[in-house]
Amino acid sequence: xxxxxxxxxxxxxxxxxxxxxxxxxxxxxxxxxxxxxxxxxxxxxxxxxxxxxxxxxxxxxxxxxxxxxxxxxxxxxxxxxxxxxxxxxxxxxxxxxxxxxxxxxxxxxxxxxxxxxxxxxxxxxxxxxxxxxxxxxxxxxxxxxxxxxxxxxxxxxxxxxxxxxxxxxxxxxxxxxxxxxxxxxxxxxxxxxxxxxxxxxxxxxxxxxxxxxxxxxxxxx
Amino acid sequence: xxxxxxxxxxxxxxxxxxxxxxxxxxxxxxxxxxxxxxxxxxxxxxxxxxxxxxxxxxxxxxxxxxxxxxxxxxxxxxxxxxxxxxxxxxxxxxxxxxxxxxxxxxxxxxxxxxxxxxxxxxxx
Numbered sequence: 001x002x003x004x005x006x007x008x009x010x011x012x013x014x015x016x017x018x019x020x021x022x023x024x025x026x027x028x029x030x031x032x033x034x035x036x037x038x039x040x041x042x043x044x045x046x047x048x049x050x051x052x053x054x055x056x057x058x059x060x061x062x063x064x065x066x067x068x069x070x071x072x073x074x075x076x077x078x079x080x081x082x083x084x085x086x087x088x089x090x091x092x093x094x095x096x097x098x099x100x101x102x103x104x105x106x107x108x109x110x111x112x113x114x115x116x117x118x119x120x121x122x123x124x125x126x127x128x129x130x131x132x133x134x135x136x137x138x139x140x141x142x143x144x145x146x147x148x149x150x151x152x153x154x155x156x157x158x159x160x161x162x163x164x165x166x167x168x169x170x171x172x173x174x175x176x177x178x179x180x181x182x183x184x185x186x187x188x189x190x191x192x193x194x195x196x197x198x199x200x201x202x203x204x205x206x207x208x209x210x211x212x213x214x215x216x217x218x219x220x221x
Numbered sequence: 222x223x224x225x226x227x228x229x230x231x232x233x234x235x236x237x238x239x240x241x242x243x244x245x246x247x248x249x250x251x252x253x254x255x256x257x258x259x260x261x262x263x264x265x266x267x268x269x270x271x272x273x274x275x276x277x278x279x280x281x282x283x284x285x286x287x288x289x290x291x292x293x294x295x296x297x298x299x300x301x302x303x304x305x306x307x308x309x310x311x312x313x314x315x316x317x318x319x320x321x322x323x324x325x326x327x328x329x330x331x332x333x334x335x336x337x338x339x340x341x342x343x344x345x
Contacts, residue, residue: 021302025274028301028323029230035324036236043243065232112229115277 003197008135011190015138022109023080030073037062037069079105086133091219094136096127096168097161103140104159111157116148119174121160127168130218131198139194143172143202143213146186150209152176167217175209222334223265226250227257227283228272228299240327246334254278254286261290267341268334273300273311281314295337297330299323
């Protein structure tokens with residue numbers, strides 16, 4: 001796999017740091033909610049010790065909230081683990097739709113902060129490609145970041161991964177403001193370095209409000 | 222004491238409000254900066270507890286807007302991060318120490334609220 005390693009390395013580290021910070025923020029929120037609910041259960045216990053009756057339904061509700069946050073935390077940590085292991089091998093067979101859904105999950109807080117909804121369309125079949133999983137995630141994130149700034153009033157990005165004759169593609173649509181971002185140089189040097197490393201292509205169709213990322217079935221070693 | 226809690230995590234603010242009310246503190250809560258601005262226009266609060274990362278507006282910007290509407294309102298920031306940079310920014314906006322890292326200890330939070338109100342009463 002060839003490429004501009006200085007740019008790829010710097011871009012990759014920045015991506016890894018950004019995602020790790022977001023994941024840690026999410027985990028902190030999960031812990032904070034568990035903390036408050038556990039604290040409230042403790043408050044109920046103190047009240048009961050003073051002879052105040054406690055409605056069992058209130059206890060049930062709080063226990064359910066804690067269980068819900070534990071499931072949420074588990075999902076976040078599983079995503080983090082998959083993300084961390086994406087640097088294990090330079091080339092792996094991945095399901096592009098699966099990778100896309102991981103990046104969407106990792107990006108959900110950034111989207112939420114910007115008031116953007118990410119709508120992931122399920123693929124009709126699996127979309128296997130052989131590529132560098134970490135670079136792939138990094139490129140999808142950079143395109144998604146750009147797409148989130150191009151939604152216009154719709155404030156939604158629709159994403160879909162699908163098989164093509166030569167490999168696979170990801171379609172970003174509902175990008176109403178693409179035409180207004182003409183002055184911006186996208187793809188920039190970071191996106192270009194990743195596109196080259198992955199032998200991928202990027203087509204921007206301003207008139208349709210769409211962006212297409214294309215990938216070969218197998219990137220070169 | 223009447224406080225306003227603003228954090229995008231609904232279950233966090235609603236539970237924190239319930240715990241504060243059990244301790245005799247009246248707490249309103251919201252998950253959006255826009256709602257917080259409306260609440261401050263229609264109600265009088267002593268302290269606002271803000272998440273640093275509030276969607277669209279951000280906690281620091283929200284603090285500035287709330288301060289314009291309610292100059293006597295005191296502020297405490299909550300965050301999940303707790304980075305040095307964030308601490309400096311929050312300290313510049315309020316006073317040093319008016320910053321809690323999640324998960325917060327409710328007694329520490331209440332102590333900070335009382336400290337802020339006492340300070341306001343000492344220096345009107």
